[in-house]
Amino acid sequence: MNFNDKNITIVGLGMEGGSFAIAIKEFIKPRNLFAVDIDENILIAAEKLGVISKGFKNPADILGKSDIVIMCIYPSLVIEFMKEHMEDFKSGCIVTDVAGVKRNIVNELDGIVRDDIDFIPGHPMAGNEFRGFLYADKKIFEGCSYLLTPTEQNKEENLVVIETLARKIGASIVFRTDIDTHDTMIAYASQLIHVIASSIVNSDYYSDDITLFSGGSFKSATRVANINPDLWTDAFLENKDNLIKQIDAFSSNIQKLKDALIEEDADLIHGFLKESFTRSNRHTNKFK
Amino acid sequence: MNFNDKNITIVGLGMEGGSFAIAIKEFIKPRNLFAVDIDENILIAAEKLGVISKGFKNPADILGKSDIVIMCIYPSLVIEFMKEHMEDFKSGCIVTDVAGVKRNIVNELDGIVRDDIDFIPGHPMAGNEFRGFLYADKKIFEGCSYLLTPTEQNKEENLVVIETLARKIGASIVFRTDIDTHDTMIAYASQLIHVIASSIVNSDYYSDDITLFSGGSFKSATRVANINPDLWTDAFLENKDNLIKQIDAFSSNIQKLKDALIEEDADLIHGFLKESFTRSNRHTNKFK
Numbered sequence: 001m002n003f004n005d006k007n008i009t010i011v012g013l014g015m016e017g018g019s020f021a022i023a024i025k026e027f028i029k030p031r032n033l034f035a036v037d038i039d040e041n042i043l044i045a046a047e048k049l050g051v052i053s054k055g056f057k058n059p060a061d062i063l064g065k066s067d068i069v070i071m072c073i074y075p076s077l078v079i080e081f082m083k084e085h086m087e088d089f090k091s092g093c094i095v096t097d098v099a100g101v102k103r104n105i106v107n108e109l110d111g112i113v114r115d116d117i118d119f120i121p122g123h124p125m126a127g128n129e130f131r132g133f134l135y136a137d138k139k140i141f142e143g144c145s146y147l148l149t150p151t152e153q154n155k156e157e158n159l160v161v162i163e164t165l166a167r168k169i170g171a172s173i174v175f176r177t178d179i180d181t182h183d184t185m186i187a188y189a190s191q192l193i194h195v196i197a198s199s200i201v202n203s204d205y206y207s208d209d210i211t212l213f214s215g216g217s218f219k220s221a222t223r224v225a226n227i228n229p230d231l232w233t234d235a236f237l238e239n240k241d242n243l244i245k246q247i248d249a250f251s252s253n254i255q256k257l258k259d260a261l262i263e264e265d266a267d268l269i270h271g272f273l274k275e276s277f278t279r280s281n282r283h284t285n286k287f288k
Numbered sequence: 289m290n291f292n293d294k295n296i297t298i299v300g301l302g303m304e305g306g307s308f309a310i311a312i313k314e315f316i317k318p319r320n321l322f323a324v325d326i327d328e329n330i331l332i333a334a335e336k337l338g339v340i341s342k343g344f345k346n347p348a349d350i351l352g353k354s355d356i357v358i359m360c361i362y363p364s365l366v367i368e369f370m371k372e373h374m375e376d377f378k379s380g381c382i383v384t385d386v387a388g389v390k391r392n393i394v395n396e397l398d399g400i401v402r403d404d405i406d407f408i409p410g411h412p413m414a415g416n417e418f419r420g421f422l423y424a425d426k427k428i429f430e431g432c433s434y435l436l437t438p439t440e441q442n443k444e445e446n447l448v449v450i451e452t453l454a455r456k457i458g459a460s461i462v463f464r465t466d467i468d469t470h471d472t473m474i475a476y477a478s479q480l481i482h483v484i485a486s487s488i489v490n491s492d493y494y495s496d497d498i499t500l501f502s503g504g505s506f507k508s509a510t511r512v513a514n515i516n517p518d519l520w521t522d523a524f525l526e527n528k529d530n531l532i533k534q535i536d537a538f539s540s541n542i543q544k545l546k547d548a549l550i551e552e553d554a555d556l557i558h559g560f561l562k563e564s565f566t567r568s569n570r571h572t573n574k575f576k
Binding site for chain 1 (some may be wrong): 413414415416432433435461463465470472473474476477478480481482483484485486487488489490491492493494498499500501502503504505506508509510511512513514515516517518520521524525528531532534535536537538539541542543545546549550552554557558559560561562563564565567568569
């Protein structure tokens with residue numbers, strides 16, 4: 001598939017949007033790579049750095065020429081943006097997003113997106129724990145899982161466009177699933193992990209001396225405690241039923257281990273650890 | 289400090305003992321580097337690979353010539369080993385261990401170690417999630433924290449020997465602390481992290497498909513779920529009071545977030561995440 005007759009526009013040049021820009025410039029080579037951001041300085045910088053062809057503060061100035069639009073702004077802002085600029089989009093364009101929870105964005109846009117615009121809900125499982133264009137990094141997509149939750153309105157050929165783009169920028173898994181499965185599994189494999197990391201770090205025992213007593217395991221487990229509070233508060237609340245279910249299931253495991261410690265039930269502890277050893281061993285490339 | 293007139297003996301050539309052997313051979317260059325193991329094949333292999341000078345199945349054959357002995361076997365076996373071979377050690381030798389919890393080993397050996405042997409309780413916060421000599425890797429010590437919990441019997445000059453050895457093999461932090469502080473902080477910064485990793489993995493939602501829905505955060509948080517059940521069951525039980533305290537504090541944070549989700553208390557969630565963001569940001573080198 002050839003992108004060199006396509007104009008791609010990224011809305012929001014933060015860490016994620018910036019990473020898309022760098023990766024798309026290198027691996028996709030579209031006719032033009034545009035960006036929209038409210039921060040003019042970032043647009044100027046990205047232009048000077050050669051990351052984008054041109055930046056626009058006013059979306060109306062460029063949406064009409066954009067074949068593919070990638071929305072890299074907060075999910076709530078995506079909905080606002082789409083509503084406000086619905087008439088500015090080019091007929092036949094593909095719009096995709098990166099929201100980590102899919103239900104709201106899909107529900108809110110249902111019925112209000114023009115028939116000649118194909119909005120494809122996307123979720124690249126890629127990122128780092130930082131914010132802003134300066135932390136953009138094409139490597140975040142390397143080997144990532146890129147999920148799509150297609151709607152009935154999506155055209156097959158457009159899904160293939162986004163899937164091709166995802167693979168070209170580095171995703172090793174590109175996978176279509178339904179919104180329920182997506183939001184359920186994300187509550188487990190992503191949101192719960194962030195809840196845990198924050199809960200570890202917000203301890204009375206955490207201090208500037210913690211590096212004295214910690215090895216790689218602590219660092220790994222708390223890396224994502226460096227969380228974006230605005231983004232994740234919204235995402236947690238949006239998916240609260242699923243997340244509460246995951247917190248309950250996890251807490252019941254923790255409680256099981258605690259009870260076994262109180263009872264000094266070595267067999268139960270051993271069995272529990274053996275189980276996690278066996279499960280995670282299946283997914284581990286020991287010599288990597 | 290010069291080690292080239294010293295014989296160093298490693299007891300137990302597993303992942304940790306093997307890593308010591310490789311690092312000591314490269315960075316310490318002792319007169320001889322010996323190893324004791326119950327598995328003759330490992331000793332032969334390590335000898336052929338040039339990692340050790342010579343291996344011994346019978347500790348009595350080599351302890352009498354060993355100036356420094358590093359015990360890399362299970363903590364309970366260290367105690368047994370020391371009792372059984374007390375008369376075999378060389379007069380004036382330094383013995384150190386790597387147990388992750390220090391109270392039992394120090395208490396059990398108190399009063400039974402010969403006056404002319406200096407047992408220095410050590411804990412290199414270094415390792416990987418694998419087992420056995422084949423996973424030995426000198427890099428595990430790179431930049432690690434190496435803790436000592438000296439007793440009143442330890443001679444200052446011998447503490448300096450072990451501290452020098454620790455720095456030479458790669459530790460960036462070499463730190464003396466007391467047993468209580470050590471075991472308390474280890475319950476938080478290491479044992480709790482392993483309890484959490486296992487509790488994440490032992491979920492009904494964990495399956496072979498999990499990589500579809502997970503990014504780096506899940507992988508980081510569950511890396512250590514690939515846990516050695518024998519070693520960690522013992523370590524958890526040995527430190528159970530401290531670990532239970534940590535589980536309680538952590539669970540109460542998780543519960544706080546869960547309650548806030550139920551109440552849709554966005555301010556509380558945001559404040560909680562902001563706090564963990566601020567705390568962990570202090571320890572993060574963003575451009576690393």
